[in-house]
Amino acid sequence: MSELKKVKNRKCRELAYQVKLNCLKMVYGGQSGHIGSMLSCAEILSVLYLKILRNITPEDAKNPERDRLIFSKGHGGGALFATLAELGYFPKEWLDTYYQDAGKLSGHISHHINGVEFSTGSLGHGLPVAAGMALVGYRTKQKHRVFCVVSDGDCNAGSTWEAIMLAGQHGWDNLTMIVDYNRLQALGNSEDIINLDPFDVKLRDFGWGVRVVEDGHDVNQLEKALTKLPVEKGKPSAIICRTIKGKGVSFMEGNFNCHYGPVTKELYEKAVAEIKAKGI
Amino acid sequence: MRAAFNKALLEIAKKDPRVYMILADIGYGEIEGFANAFPKRFINCGVAEQNMTGVACGVAMEGNIAITYSIANFPTLRCLEQIRNDVCYHKANVKIVIIGGGMAYGPLGISHHSTEDLAILRALPNMVVIAPCDIPEAIEATKSMMAYNGPVYYRCGYKKEPNVYDGPVKFTICKANVIREGKDATVIFTGTIGHNCKLAVEELAKKGIKCRLISMHTVKPIDVDAIKNAAIQTGAIITVEEHNICGGLGSAVAEVLMDSGVGKVPFKRLALPDVNVSKIGSQKWLLEEYELGVQHIVKAVKGMLK
Numbered sequence: 001m002s003e004l005k006k007v008k009n010r011k012c013r014e015l016a017y018q019v020k021l022n023c024l025k026m027v028y029g030g031q032s033g034h035i036g037s038m039l040s041c042a043e044i045l046s047v048l049y050l051k052i053l054r055n056i057t058p059e060d061a062k063n064p065e066r067d068r069l070i071f072s073k074g075h076g077g078g079a080l081f082a083t084l085a086e087l088g089y090f091p092k093e094w095l096d097t098y099y100q101d102a103g104k105l106s107g108h109i110s111h112h113i114n115g116v117e118f119s120t121g122s123l124g125h126g127l128p129v130a131a132g133m134a135l136v137g138y139r140t141k142q143k144h145r146v147f148c149v150v151s152d153g154d155c156n157a158g159s160t161w162e163a164i165m166l167a168g169q170h171g172w173d174n175l176t177m178i179v180d181y182n183r184l185q186a187l188g189n190s191e192d193i194i195n196l197d198p199f200d201v202k203l204r205d206f207g208w209g210v211r212v213v214e215d216g217h218d219v220n221q222l223e224k225a226l227t228k229l230p231v232e233k234g235k236p237s238a239i240i241c242r243t244i245k246g247k248g249v250s251f252m253e254g255n256f257n258c259h260y261g262p263v264t265k266e267l268y269e270k271a272v273a274e275i276k277a278k279g280i
Numbered sequence: 281m282r283a284a285f286n287k288a289l290l291e292i293a294k295k296d297p298r299v300y301m302i303l304a305d306i307g308y309g310e311i312e313g314f315a316n317a318f319p320k321r322f323i324n325c326g327v328a329e330q331n332m333t334g335v336a337c338g339v340a341m342e343g344n345i346a347i348t349y350s351i352a353n354f355p356t357l358r359c360l361e362q363i364r365n366d367v368c369y370h371k372a373n374v375k376i377v378i379i380g381g382g383m384a385y386g387p388l389g390i391s392h393h394s395t396e397d398l399a400i401l402r403a404l405p406n407m408v409v410i411a412p413c414d415i416p417e418a419i420e421a422t423k424s425m426m427a428y429n430g431p432v433y434y435r436c437g438y439k440k441e442p443n444v445y446d447g448p449v450k451f452t453i454c455k456a457n458v459i460r461e462g463k464d465a466t467v468i469f470t471g472t473i474g475h476n477c478k479l480a481v482e483e484l485a486k487k488g489i490k491c492r493l494i495s496m497h498t499v500k501p502i503d504v505d506a507i508k509n510a511a512i513q514t515g516a517i518i519t520v521e522e523h524n525i526c527g528g529l530g531s532a533v534a535e536v537l538m539d540s541g542v543g544k545v546p547f548k549r550l551a552l553p554d555v556n557v558s559k560i561g562s563q564k565w566l567l568e569e570y571e572l573g574v575q576h577i578v579k580a581v582k583g584m585l586k
Contacts, residue, residue, distance in 0.1 A: 111370060118341070122365055128331045129366055132302075132338020132346075139320045159362070162331030170323075 012219040013280040015046040015086055020248055020275050022082035022095055028268040030099025032107055036246040036258030037076035037151065040216075041180045044149065044241055045083045047222040048178075055144065058089040061115045067144050068133050070118045072126020072160075073151035073180060077109030080116065089115035124157025126150060127177060131163040134175035134236070142174075145229065149178045152190040155199070168207025173230035176237040177208075181216065182245040184256045199240055209235040216241030248275050281437035281472070282379050284415045286310045288422040289347065293318055298344040299426070302336040304329045306350040306379075329354050333362035333374070340372040345426060349377045352385065352394040356401060356433070367431045368406040375425055376401075377434045381411060381471055382522030384438035386562040393557055394435065398470070399527025401433040402500040408453060409500040411435035413474030414444045417497060420451035428453055437472040438563075444474040444495065454498045456506035462490035465546075465581055466510035469520040470496045470529045473572060477520050480577035491581060499529055507536045516546040516584055520577060522567065525551040546584045550577060 023038040048069060056066040071080050078098060085092045090104075090113060097103035105113065108121030120126050130148035137144055154160050167175050181199070183190045190196065200210040209231030213221050222241065231237040245259070246252025249271040263271065290313050293299040300321045301314050315322045325332040329350065336346035348355045355376050356363065367374045378394055385392035402409045410425060410432060412418035418436065425432045445459060456468075460481055469477040474495055481491045492514050494506060510517055517537070519530040530549030537543035552570050559569050567573055 119365070119369055122361055124330070125334060125362065125366055128334020128362070129338040129341070131331070132335035132340075133342055134338070135323060135335065136300075136339050136342040136344065159328075159330035159334065162325070162328035163334065166323075166325055166328070166331060166335070 009219055010280065012043070012046045012050050012223070015050060015083065016042040016219065017275070017280040018086050019046065019079055019082040021272060022085065023078050024263065024268060024271050024275070026078050026082065026095055026098035028263045028265070029096060031262045032099040033260040033262060034075045034078065034107070035263060036184070036252055036255070037073060038079035039247045039249065039252065040182045040243045040245045041073070041076055041079050041149065042247070043217045043219050043222060044178060044180060045079055047219050047226060048147065049083055049087055051223050052226045053147070056115070058087060058115065061089065065144050068117050068130070068146045070120070070126045070130040070146070070148040071109050071116070072120050072123070072148055072154050074108035074120030074122070076151065076180070077107070080109055081105050081113065084113065084115040089113070123151065123154045124159040126154065127160045127163040130175060131167045131172065134167065134172040135170070137174050138172045145174050145176065147176050147178060149180060151180050152183055152196070153185045155179065155196055156185070156194045164203065164206050164208065167236040171207065171234045172236050173234055176229055176239060179238060179240045180243050181240050182243040184245040184254065184259065186259050188256055203238045207235055208238045210238045210240065213239060213241040216243035217247050248278060250274060281412070281415050281418045281441050282310055282439060284418050285377065285422055285436050286313065288419045289426070290314050290317065292423065292426050293321070296345070296426070300336070300339045300344050300346045302332050302339060302346050302348050304332040304350050304354060306354065311349070329358040330362050333359040334366055336374045337362070337366040337370065337372045340374045341370065345373050345375065347375045347377055350379070352378055352380050352392045353397070356394070356397055360400065364404055368404045371406050371430050373429055375432045375434060377436055379436050380438045381435035382473065383557065383563045383566045384472070386566055387560055389560070390556050390558065395522070395552055395557065396524050396526070397433070397435060398499050398521070398523050398529060399531065402532065403527070406431055407500065408432045408498065410453070410498050411471035412437070412497055413469065413472055413495050414441050416443065416445055416449040417451060417495065420449045421497060424451050424453050435471055441472045442475050444478050451497065454501045454503055456503040457495045457497065458492060458506070459495055460491070460493040462492040463514055464490050465516035465518065465585060466492040466494060466514045467518050467520060467577070467581065468494045468496050468507070468510065468529070468533055470499055471522055473520055473522040473567070476567065476572065476574050477577060479574045480581070483574065483578050484581055489581065489585065496529060496533070499532055502532050502536060504536050504540065507533055508540050508542050511537060511542040511545045518548045518550060518581055518584060520550045520572065522572065523551055525549060525554050548580055548584050550580055
């Protein structure tokens with residue numbers, strides 16, 4: 001059993017590793033931004049797709065019984081595209097067209113791609129929609145769950161808090177918000193812009209069950225935190241994952257410049273070398 | 281009209297379990313019927329229109345028909361990006377209903393006047409824009425809207441609007457209704473200003489000027505043939521709307537006239553000036569102040585035919 005466990009976790013790490021390499025290639029190829037936001041959530045997405053989300057496959061991505069995943073931090077959508085491509089939701093070659101003229105994949109996540117539940121790109125849009133889906137599932141007693149991945153910037157938006165308050169009020173415990181809590185946003189440290197800490201306290205005050213993942217890049221910790229849901233029966237769940245923007249690339253980690261900055265050939269090669277040197 | 285809409289919606293909801301009502305703490309005295317009959321399909325999101333619209337979108341994406349409902353600009357401009365990105369882009373089956381189209385909330389002031397909505401909503405891809413003129417048309421419009429699969433903006437009136445139609449109303453989205461025939465000019469209106477248009481056309485008829493009267497209840501997609509026919513058959517067109525002169529019905533009609541090459545006819549737009557309405561008074565009074573009263577319409581038609 002422990003052997004099997006090891007192998008399974010290896011798959012999550014392998015997927016996250018491939019996603020990171022893909023993201024670097026996509027961002028370099030398209031000369032686009034947001035690589036830091038993508039590297040921040042590679043493990044979260046890997047664990048979600050390999051361990052958590054039920055009844056969704058590339059062949060049946062619209063199964064009515066599937067767990068829904070709304071990816072609200074649409075600018076980091078390259079990571080979701082890369083994850084879906086690795087899992088066979090669409091041809092991997094499409095990744096090479098990311099951010100390109102007549103490309104298949106846009107700079108923000110799009111529902112026109114198989115496996116993507118909802119298009120986002122403007123922050124603060126995902127959680128209200130996820131709440132609406134959760135409302136229906138909850139009141140019609142369906143078994144599927146609704147997940148929403150949000151960013152620090154998402155949690156500045158009033159609309160996100162409107163949804164937090166509503167879901168807490170009604171106790172929709174089929175709803176889970178996963179916070180990619182890297183504490184950097186477009187213009188600097190979240191702490192200096194809108195300091196959300198203590199975030200868990202705020203969420204609990206609004207009626208949410210909260211679990212904090214100390215290392216949001218550790219697939220074991222992520223799996224453990226996301227396996228037993230809801231955190232508290234009768235409450236929506238928030239999983240705050242402490243992550244590092246630009247994770248895996250020394251000169252991007254914790255550096256807010258990687259929110260926008262395109263990657264030069266030299267930096268791209270250096271970044272790929274670092275990711276490869278670390279391995280899975 | 282507000283009560284008629286709610287009653288019609290309730291009847292539809294009795295037969296269709298997909299109908300949800302998503303509110304933002306507005307609807308006192310009107311929405312209780314739905315809330316009591318279908319508590320599981322009703323939610324008050326509090327004063328939070330962005331969330332209301334997002335929630336409605338999520339509800340609709342699960343195979344339902346979600347109604348958002350509030351006063352004037354609250355369910356439209358307050359949450360315009362949610363309407364654009366979430367509802368329209370995903371073609372979600374959300375119906376955005378406002379109460380008090382135009383200046384129906386008169387003395388409550390500019391925050392409660394919906395006077396740029398037609399221009400703004402019709403600029404959104406995948407959006408249908410409807411403005412019924414009287415209670416019978418509002419009831420039929422509600423049925424058509426609910427039968428249509430996709431985003432609709434419904435500009436509802438307020439209370440006790442007088443009838444514009446004489447007989448029964450047929451309603452097809454994008455098919456304008458000719459309420460009265462005439463050969464000298466055509467008056468095209470949308471929404472509850474239709475009653476002033478009707479009275480104006482009746483007065484003109486007494487003076488020997490026979491106007492065609494058209495309810496352009498669907499501003500988008502607009503009935504191109506009705507406009508072209510009006511230009512060709514009556515030779516003059518005047519549009520009347522309780523809306524800013526920029527971008528509303530008059531603009532939409534002008535676009536069709538020029539695009540279709542029949543624009544060489546006398547043409548005039550009656551609308552609110554491009555200002556924030558700061559005068560205080562009832563809807564009726566404000567319409568006179570801003571030169572949208574019956575006599576203003578009569579005068580404009582006469583002036584155009586000189």
